Amino acid sequence: MLTINEIDVYYGAIHALKKMSLAVEEGTIVTLIGANGAGKTTTLKTISGILRPKNGTVVYKGKDISKTAPEKIVSLGISQVPEGRRVFQTMSVMENLEMGAYLRKDKKEIAADMENVFVRFPRLKERRKQMAGTLSGGEQQMLAIGRALMARPELLLMDEPSMGLAPLLVKEIFEIIKDINARGTTILLVEQNANMALSIADQAFVIETGEIVLKGSAQQLMKSEEVKKAYLGG
Incomplete structure (x- = not known):
């Protein structure tokens, strides 16, 4: 459904994403995990059209959307739940x-x-x-x-949905994410709570300083010693 091919994204002189590639299959939950500042939000902003890659392509349902305006991307079927919720307060x-x-x-x-x-x-x-x-x-x-x-949306991008929430609410939000997916929406989930994210995802990618360093099924990554040490407190 979505393929990111070797994108380079910059904030001024800062090279935020380096030759980054990932794929999201239709009907699945894919999670992108990594520390703060690793490039998770930058990835979602690039898919949404808020940031433009300097090199590489973002392909959605066979169409290159790397230079498409954000509102057009929404009309194609991609919505984002931004980090920090960003509701219209007033x-x-x-x-x-x-x-x-x-x-x-x-x-x-x-x-x-x-x-x-x-x-x-x-x-x-x-x-x-x-x-x-x-x-x-x-x-x-x-x-x-x-x-x-x-x-x-056919593809829902979710940026840190559990951030700042009490544990009971986190559980509830993740049940909701599973339900949305079960009803046919594909989900790309960015999340610092790696345990919860891997427990509901099909596929997972680990990002460090703008590069994908590990990928595989969520189950595989849950068992990886590297992931356990760095993200699962094991």
Whole structure:
């Protein structure tokens, strides 16, 4: 579904991603794990079109999207749940969800999708008229996921969905990710909680200083001594 071929991405003079390649098969959960500053968020921003690779290509469903504008990438079926949630603080829960469907014109189906978000996240339904900035961290994360789903993505990019959440909520968010995938959405998950990420993923890549250093099935990486030492506290 998605192939990244040897991309080089720079922030000014800083070489953030170095000849990086990875692939995401349709219907799977793929996780990208690594330390802070390794290049995980940069990878997602490059797929979303927010950053442009200097070399290499990003290919989605056979089409090179390396130079495609971010809003066009959303219309092709790729949505992102950004790091730190980034909800529109001074807008209500419903307005945030409507923003997720900004490019859509099918009003009846938008209403049905919003209802589906409320079924999945009953707390958001209770707080639908509340300003997003007044929600708890967990509720904001649910809203960020709901907003991304309103674009009806085929590929969902998730950046650190468990960041700053209590352990019980982390478990809940990961159950939601599994459910979204089970209903047909392919997921590329960037996550510092390597244990949780590997427990739900099919494939996994380890990134260090902008380079993929290990890849394989999530099960293989869970058993790797290198990964255990560096990321699983083993």
